[in-house]
Amino acid sequence: MHAYQRDFLDLALRRDALRFGEFTLKSGRISPYFFNAGRFDSGADLAALGSAYAASVLASDIGFDMLFGPAYKGIPLAAATAVTLATKYDRNVPVAYNRKEAKAHGEGGMLIGAPLAGRVLIVDDVITAGTAIRESLALIHAHGATPCGVLIALDREERGQSTLSAAQEVSAEFSIPVLAIARLTELLTLTQNNPTLALHHARLAEYRQQYGV
Ligand SMILES: O=P(O)(O)OC[C@H]1O[C@H](OP(=O)(O)OP(=O)(O)O)[C@H](O)[C@@H]1O
Numbered sequence: 001m002h003a004y005q006r007d008f009l010d011l012a013l014r015r016d017a018l019r020f021g022e023f024t025l026k027s028g029r030i031s032p033y034f035f036n037a038g039r040f041d042s043g044a045d046l047a048a049l050g051s052a053y054a055a056s057v058l059a060s061d062i063g064f065d066m067l068f069g070p071a072y073k074g075i076p077l078a079a080a081t082a083v084t085l086a087t088k089y090d091r092n093v094p095v096a097y098n099r100k101e102a103k104a105h106g107e108g109g110m111l112i113g114a115p116l117a118g119r120v121l122i123v124d125d126v127i128t129a130g131t132a133i134r135e136s137l138a139l140i141h142a143h144g145a146t147p148c149g150v151l152i153a154l155d156r157e158e159r160g161q162s163t164l165s166a167a168q169e170v171s172a173e174f175s176i177p178v179l180a181i182a183r184l185t186e187l188l189t190l191t192q193n194n195p196t197l198a199l200h201h202a203r204l205a206e207y208r209q210q211y212g213v
């Protein structure tokens with residue numbers, strides 16, 4: 001495990017953004033753990049996340065013109081990443097978000113922020129079965145823009161529509177990279193090696209047997 005992955009998982013555990021128990025997921029799967037990016041709820045937390053996301057994408061060879069943060073939790077993550085890119089790396093990129101329900105008054109519509117154009121990098125919190133990312137990809141295509149990659153904090157490494165993981169499927173089907181700061185693999189390593197988390201390890205491993213790749 002890399003130091004930046006441990007730092008991210010440690011922060012998530014300290015903030016209770018990573019919890020163990022029984023959680024129903026968007027896919028209907030019942031999971032023994034849950035990543036709630038909404039717990040990164042201070043300026044300092046968002047700055048730390050923005051730095052981790054920005055560093056990950058800049059260390060990759062993904063070329064991008066703008067960021068897109070899917071509602072809801074992708075919104076502050078894309079914003080934090082855009083702020084870091086501008087303030088730390090002198091790279092001012094446009095940023096856009098969507099609404100879950102269309103707005104019928106004022107400016108109206110589903111999209112907020114910069115028009116979707118050029119190479120769009122999706123910034124979200126987590127990928128499970130890939131539904132949210134596929135919706136974002138469809139939205140970007142529908143606006144005539146080009147998705148160029150997906151940047152997430154946690155890849156749960158779960159099966160999508162085939163025997164591949166959702167991240168692998170999206171990557172192969174759309175010919176784009178899916179970059180994650182950490183994966184279930186690192187979480188399993190952490191829970192195995194940390195005495196206070198060891199009791200969760202078996203349930204995570206069992207869940208991986210059921211839904212993982
Ligand atoms: O890969 P998937 O199976 O689609 O699951 C992952 C998605 O589920 C959550 O979104 P959700 O819309 O539930 O919640 P949010 O409004 O809190 O972002 C999460 O933020 C991911 O976007």
Ligand SMILES: O=C(O)c1cc(=O)[nH]c(=O)[nH]1
Binds near residue numbers: 027034035036129
């Ligand atoms: O699959 C989901 O719905 C999901 C999983 C997870 O760990 N965190 C989250 O916000 N959603």
